[in-house]
Amino acid sequence: METLSFRLSASTRAGGTRMQAIVGVVASGNLEVLLERAAPADSCMIDITTAAHGFGAVWEAVVRDFVDRRPAGGLRISINDGGARPDTVALRLAQGVRKIEEPER
Amino acid sequence: MSDWGMQKAALGERLAAGQRHANGKVVPIPSLPAFLKSVIRSGDRVCLEGDNQKQADILASSLANLDPAEISDLHMVQSGIVLPSHLDIFEKGIARRLDFSYSGPQSARIARMLFGGKIELGAVHTYLELFARYFIDLTPNVALIAAVSADKDGNLYTGPNTEDTPTVVEATSYKNGLVVAQVTEIVDKVPRVDIPGDLVHFVVEAGRPFYVEPLFTRDPAAITETQILTAMLAIKGIYAPYGVRRLNHGIGFNTAAIELLLPTYGEKLGLKGKVCTHFALNPHPTLIPAIEAGWVEQIHSFGSEVGMEDYVAARPDVFFTGPDGSLRSNRAFCQTAGLYACDMFIGSTLQIDLEGHSSTVTTSRIAGFGGAPNMGSDPRGRRHPSEPWLKAGAEAAPGSDAALRRGRKLVVQIGETFGERNAPLFVERLDALELASALKLDLAPVMVYSDDVTHIVTEEGIANLLMCRDKDEREQAIRGVAGYTDIGRARDPKLVEKLRARGVIRRPEDLGIDPLDADRRLLAARSIKDLMLASGGLYRPPSRFRNW
Amino acid sequence: MTAATANTDSLSWYEASARQRIDALVDPGSFVEFIGPEQREMSPHLAIFDLPEQFDDGIVIGRGRLDSSPVFVAAQEGRFMGGAFGEVHGAKLTGLLRAARTLRQDVLILFDTGGVRLQEANAGELAIAEIMRAIVEARRAGVNVIGVIGGRAGCYGGGSLIAGTCSRLIVSEQGRISVSGPEVIETNKGIEEFDSRDRALVWRTMGGKHRYLIGGADAFVDDEAQAVRQAAIDALEVTRGYGVANLEAEQSRLERRLQRFGAARDAVDVWQALGIDKPTDIPALPTDAFLAAANNRENADDAR
Numbered sequence: 001m002e003t004l005s006f007r008l009s010a011s012t013r014a015g016g017t018r019m020q021a022i023v024g025v026v027a028s029g030n031l032e033v034l035l036e037r038a039a040p041a042d043s044c045m046i047d048i049t050t051a052a053h054g055f056g057a058v059w060e061a062v063v064r065d066f067v068d069r070r071p072a073g074g075l076r077i078s079i080n081d082g083g084a085r086p087d088t089v090a091l092r093l094a095q096g097v098r099k100i101e102e103p104e105r
Numbered sequence: 106m107s108d109w110g111m112q113k114a115a116l117g118e119r120l121a122a123g124q125r126h127a128n129g130k131v132v133p134i135p136s137l138p139a140f141l142k143s144v145i146r147s148g149d150r151v152c153l154e155g156d157n158q159k160q161a162d163i164l165a166s167s168l169a170n171l172d173p174a175e176i177s178d179l180h181m182v183q184s185g186i187v188l189p190s191h192l193d194i195f196e197k198g199i200a201r202r203l204d205f206s207y208s209g210p211q212s213a214r215i216a217r218m219l220f221g222g223k224i225e226l227g228a229v230h231t232y233l234e235l236f237a238r239y240f241i242d243l244t245p246n247v248a249l250i251a252a253v254s255a256d257k258d259g260n261l262y263t264g265p266n267t268e269d270t271p272t273v274v275e276a277t278s279y280k281n282g283l284v285v286a287q288v289t290e291i292v293d294k295v296p297r298v299d300i301p302g303d304l305v306h307f308v309v310e311a312g313r314p315f316y317v318e319p320l321f322t323r324d325p326a327a328i329t330e331t332q333i334l335t336a337m338l339a340i341k342g343i344y345a346p347y348g349v350r351r352l353n354h355g356i357g358f359n360t361a362a363i364e365l366l367l368p369t370y371g372e373k374l375g376l377k378g379k380v381c382t383h384f385a386l387n388p389h390p391t392l393i394p395a396i397e398a399g400w401v402e403q404i405h406s407f408g409s410e411v412g413m414e415d416y417v418a419a420r421p422d423v424f425f426t427g428p429d430g431s432l433r434s435n436r437a438f439c440q441t442a443g444l445y446a447c448d449m450f451i452g453s454t455l456q457i458d459l460e461g462h463s464s465t466v467t468t469s470r471i472a473g474f475g476g477a478p479n480m481g482s483d484p485r486g487r488r489h490p491s492e493p494w495l496k497a498g499a500e501a502a503p504g505s506d507a508a509l510r511r512g513r514k515l516v517v518q519i520g521e522t523f524g525e526r527n528a529p530l531f532v533e534r535l536d537a538l539e540l541a542s543a544l545k546l547d548l549a550p551v552m553v554y555s556d557d558v559t560h561i562v563t564e565e566g567i568a569n570l571l572m573c574r575d576k577d578e579r580e581q582a583i584r585g586v587a588g589y590t591d592i593g594r595a596r597d598p599k600l601v602e603k604l605r606a607r608g609v610i611r612r613p614e615d616l617g618i619d620p621l622d623a624d625r626r627l628l629a630a631r632s633i634k635d636l637m638l639a640s641g642g643l644y645r646p647p648s649r650f651r652n653w
Numbered sequence: 654m655t656a657a658t659a660n661t662d663s664l665s666w667y668e669a670s671a672r673q674r675i676d677a678l679v680d681p682g683s684f685v686e687f688i689g690p691e692q693r694e695m696s697p698h699l700a701i702f703d704l705p706e707q708f709d710d711g712i713v714i715g716r717g718r719l720d721s722s723p724v725f726v727a728a729q730e731g732r733f734m735g736g737a738f739g740e741v742h743g744a745k746l747t748g749l750l751r752a753a754r755t756l757r758q759d760v761l762i763l764f765d766t767g768g769v770r771l772q773e774a775n776a777g778e779l780a781i782a783e784i785m786r787a788i789v790e791a792r793r794a795g796v797n798v799i800g801v802i803g804g805r806a807g808c809y810g811g812g813s814l815i816a817g818t819c820s821r822l823i824v825s826e827q828g829r830i831s832v833s834g835p836e837v838i839e840t841n842k843g844i845e846e847f848d849s850r851d852r853a854l855v856w857r858t859m860g861g862k863h864r865y866l867i868g869g870a871d872a873f874v875d876d877e878a879q880a881v882r883q884a885a886i887d888a889l890e891v892t893r894g895y896g897v898a899n900l901e902a903e904q905s906r907l908e909r910r911l912q913r914f915g916a917a918r919d920a921v922d923v924w925q926a927l928g929i930d931k932p933t934d935i936p937a938l939p940t941d942a943f944l945a946a947a948n949n950r951e952n953a954d955d956a957r
Contacts, residue, residue: 001703022690025670026707027732034690034708051705052527058589082705085523086589087331087564091620098621105682326668631665642937648853653826653860653936 004048004056006063010073013041016101023099024092031081031089033096038076050081062086066093075100112281119144119247119283123307130259130302131291132309137167140307144283145171145247148178151200152245152277155185156268156436157207157232157475158408160316161251163287163309165190168249173198180204180227182243184235184269184436186211186473187318195224204243205473206230210318212470219471219544229471229550231478233440236269239276248277248284251315254295255288259302262295265409265417265432266317270300272437278304287311296429319411319647321387323361326632326652331521331564334613334623336362339451339519340371342567342616343560344380347493347515351383353443353480355452359519359562361391363451365628368398385443385480388413388424388432390646394629394639396423406432407439407476412650416643436476443480448493449515450480454552455524456532459580459592461555461570463518464537471540474552481553483514497559500571513571516553519562522588530563531583531592555579561586564620565593566612573609585610664878666803667827671713671728674763677878678885679717679726686715688745696739698773707733710741714749716758720886724761725753731765731806738811739770743780750787750798759797759889762819767834768810781811788818792895797821799888801881802828802870803861809834820893822953823884824861824870826940831859857920857936862943866924866935867910868951875940910951927951 014037024032039045046063066072070093077096081089108114126132126140145151145168153168154161169190179200186192186208194200195218204227208215218224230238239245250273253264263270278284285307286300336359343349344363354360367381377400384404386392390413395401404424409417409432417424417432427433443450454463465472487494494512501513520530541549561568561583568582578600585601587593604610613620630636633650664677675684688694690708699706711733716725727746729736746762753760769777788798800816802808803825808816813832816822824830833841835849848854857863865873872888874880893899917923924932928949938946 001700001705020689020691022672022708025730025732026705030732032690032707036691049705058594061589061594078708080705080707083527085331085521085527087521087523088329091330091623094621625668626664631668637937638939648851651852651856651936653853653856653862 002050002053004050004059006046006060008044008046008064008067009042010044010067010071011042012071013073014071014075014097014100016103018100018102018104021096021100023095026080026082028082029084029088031079031084031092033092034078035096035100036076036078037074037100039074041074044072044075044077046077046079048079048081050079050083052081052083058086059089062089063093066090070094070097072097116281116283120306123283127307129257130305130307131257132285132307134309134312137163137309138170141167142171142175144285145176145179147176148180149246150180150182150243152239152248152273153181153183153191154248154250154269154273155183155187155191156266156408157185158317158320159251159266159268160185160188160318161249161287162188162190162316163311164249164251164285169193169197169199171199177201182235182239182245184232186215188316192218201225202227204228204230204235204238206232206235207473207475209320209472212472216469216471226544229473231474232436232476233444233479236272236437239272244280245273245277245282247282248273250274250284250286252286252288252300253314254290254292255286255305255308256292256295256302259286259305259308260295260298261286261288261300261302261305262297262429263299265414265434267299267434268408268436271435274300274304285309287315289314296431297427299433317411319650321356321389321410322412322646322650323356323358323389323391324633324650325361325365325391325628325630325635328358328362328365328625328628330623330625332358332362333366333625333627334564334618334620335359335519335521335562336366337370337618337623338567338613338616339363339517339562340366340376340380341374341618342611343515343517343562345374345376347449347496349380349449349493349515351447351491352381352449352451353385353447354389355450355477355480357453359453360451361389362628364389364391364395365630367395367400368629369627371400372398385439385447388417390633390636390644391630393636393644396420397639398629405439405442406434407436408434412644412646415645416640419643440476440479443476444482444484445487447480447514448491449517450477451517451519452477452481453520454518455528455530456535456537457518457530457561457583458532458535459583460576461558461561461579461583462535462551463553463558464535464550465552466535466537466540466550468536468539471550474550477552481516482557483516487512487514497571500569513559515559516557517560517562518553518558522563522565522590522593529590529592531587531590533592563588566610566615569609569611572607578604578609582609665876666825666878666881667805667876669878670732671730671763671765674878675713675715675717675726675728678761678763678882679719679724680721684715684717684726686713687749688714694741696741696773698739698776702772704772710739710745711736712742712745714745719761719882719889722759722889724759724889725749726761726763728763729765729804731804734770735767736765736804736806736812737767737770738777738780739773740776740780742770743777743784747780747783747787750784750791753796753798754787754791754794757794757796759799760791761799761801761885762815763801763804764808764812764816765804765806766808766810766812767806768812778811781814784815785818788815789895792820795892795894797889797892799823799885801885802830803874803876803881804828807831807859820895821872821888822870823872823874823881823888824864825874825876825881826856826861827876828861828864829856829859830864830869835859853936862935863920863923866927866947866950867914868906868953871953873940873944873947906952
């Protein structure tokens with residue numbers, strides 16, 4: 001397993017009030033993304049454990065785009081990856097933000 | 106004095122030799138080896154019916170069992186290299202030269218044998234191209250074909266999978282070649298005459314149906330969210346604005362997703378009756394929900410699909426069927442229809458380079474072309490106008506005189522930026538080029554040439570290559586939808602944004618599509634069972650596709 | 654003509670994730686997870702094999718309300734390591750069952766498992782035994798333990814043994830229940846005995862319809878979350894005791910079953926012996942027609 005960590009500054013704080021959200025499962029070509037409100041509002045921390053070695057540059061590109069395009073401020077994001085493709089990673093990250101922003105019932 | 110009847114005389118000799126092993130036209134199975142030895146000559150050009158789907162499997166294994174000391178140097182001309190026996194014929198030294206179109210299931214072995222010098226390759230063709238050469242310079246001396254049934258006069262019923270047979274028989278029999286058919290059974294009267302008995306010299310009763318490969322069944326359960334997103338982009342970003350009514354879909358999960366989104370997403374966009382009304386297409390099971398919802402007016406088919414026979418027979422308003430009720434397919438006619446009478450081809454590929462050439466060749470596999478290059482090319486001989494054709498032509502050459510301007514066929518390549526085993530769809534250099542130099546081929550096996558491609562669709566967006574004005578724009582338009590591949594990450598972000606402002610690149614958000622809406626619940630069927638139920642129980646999928 | 658529509662209102666149980674299943678099963682908003690993913694209570698073994706871990710170790714447990722009644726729920730994630738039981742995965746379910754006994758709370762187990770995780774086989778096998786004991790003890794205390802089977806991984810190996818101890822089982826057509834999986838049977842007995850790639854054979858031998866017909870499951874439902882929810886509500890309405898008398902009744906039921914169908918070569922022969930009119934039509938029948946045809950099925954209630 002390879003671990004990667006990114007600390008990025010985020011211009012927009014994630015909306016909603018939920019403290020955490022989880023999307024996806026760890027399976028071949030898939031990943032789980034756990035989002036917790038546990039970072040300063042102007043930053044986003046992303047920790048990745050991945051089964052696919054040597055893709056640090058691709059991960060960096062994906063998470064940078066994510067933080068640029070989505071409201072990710074204040075989030076600590078933890079990823080367990082089963083070798084997902086970058087488009088799947090981007091989709092799960094977006095799904096995660098949408099989920100943590102959902103109104104609480 | 107010239108003798109103008111030498112071929113007729115040679116055929117007479119073959120007929121007489123074969124007659125010694127036959128009762129009338131019927132060759133009993135035990136006599137088949139001796140019969141084949143007596144009618145085939147070393148050096149013959151032989152068409153062994155190996156189609157895209159149906160296979161003259163009994164004749165293939167008998168041919169492979171001939172003794173190379175007696176028969177050798179055959180030149181095989183056949184569209185499909187599908188069965189192991191098709192290559193055994195070369196392995197054993199019975200045949201030497203090969204001209205073909207498609208080799209899907211044998212793609213790895215054929216590559217090894219080409220490298221090993223076991224096969225002398227003429228060329229890899231498209232279907233229409235090989236069929237054309239049957240009538241010019243590759244006319245078979247002997248055709249070994251497959252049918253469902255025959256009567257004692259040799260009239261053949263080919264059933265739903267007629268495919269290449271009429272073309273092969275036409276070229277062979279009218280040019281003094283010998284035609285031998287394997288049939289499941291010999292009957293008193295065939296259900297319909299697909300091939301007249303005058304053209305068929307011998308029939309062999311196999312006692313079981315010929316082998317058919319289920320090539321066009323895609324299990325909806327395997328369709329991913331990303332594929333659904335590409336399908337939404339294609340429908341809203343290409344089908345709708347061009348009003349594509351006449352089209353062909355390639356094989357693959359992206360186009361299967363499109364078929365399954367028509368009655369749901371397409372309906373919501375109000376596109377019923379405005380797109381996808383006429384197809385050149387095999388009976389794709391994934392099209393059942395759209396057909397049942399009344400989207401499709403007419404479909405002409407290259408071949409049939411295993412399990413779809415009863416469904417097709419029950420929908421004669423949509424499919425071409427014979428007086429017996431079953432599907433009539435014909436690959437040559439359907440390829441021609443796809444080339445000239447369709448306004449769009451959309452299909453998947455394995456590799457696209459920076460110019461937009463695309464290829465399904467990898468260094469260890471030679472799958473051939475089949476019909477995709479015929480579907481996926483702009484027919485220069487087309488003269489009839491249609492809205493999508495004219496619109497595409499205008500986008501390509503906006504300044505030119507409309508009355509003198511050629512239209513353009515829409516040729517769309519669709520896929521995810523990373524394919525199976527995370528292989529990138531976009532590459533600096535096609536593997537096809539390595540293969541061409543290793544095999545010393547004059548031409549690299551390119552599926553769709555860059556000047557035919559009009560659009561590329563990935564999950565990142567649509568690149569409209571018609572609107573690119575120079576090589577640089579074209580390259581950046583391709584990089585601009587190449588996602589996180591090396592090619593995509595090396596884009597010039599400023600130029601890509603300029604192209605986006607001009608509508609050359611369109612992102613999901615530019616089309617009002619939220620990627621998070623790409624949900625499997627949008628699919629009109631999510632399993633093979635859903636397809637069976639949608640067909641009212643008429644679709645009977647092969648066991649390996651069932652989960653009930 | 655059938656109108657095809659987007660399935661936006663229904664959720665396929667087979668396709669859904671463990672968390673989606675729970676959300677669709679219990680009353681909206683009522684679920685509270687125990688030992689959630691944020692606690693990162695993961696397998697201590699997988700890292701040794703350089704395998705990816707999942708924050709919940711492939712099982713979600715907690716409490717919720719079903720038609721306003723409090724219940725405990727456990728859901729396996731069949732896509733993570735085939736839903737297989739490991740040390741943590743098993744301990745979460747054991748703990749939930751022990752709490753259910755103490756608190757007299759009914760339990761729903763949403764199975765989706767290939768059996769025991771190979772990488773932690775000893776811990777997994779122990780967990781299976783502990784879970785079976787915990788279920789028996791809970792049932793002895795008057796707690797209902799309902800199993801639901803309809804996931805991608807089916808319910809195989811140790812999972813099928815656990816299912817055998819439940820008060821009632823709800824199954825969909827997609828659900829498969831068997832101790833040995835198709836590949837295991839083929840490997841040990843040969844392809845002539847069982848062709849694991851013949852999917853129609855797999856489903857007619859191990860699938861929900863066959864299990865329901867021979868009394869291996871109590872309720873048969875569509876592959877749809879609302880249908881499962883309704884069946885679970887119904888199942889919890891009946892509480893039966895559990896003791897030696899039940900076990901003896903089950904033993905004699907199984908003996909009768911063996912006598913009646915022991916000579917059958919294929920599930921279709923069993924269905925024929927059951928007196929089903931057109932046994933070969935069974936796999937293609939929609940739920941309503943199937944339930945009508947299944948009128949004379951083997952009784953499933955004795956042991957449960």
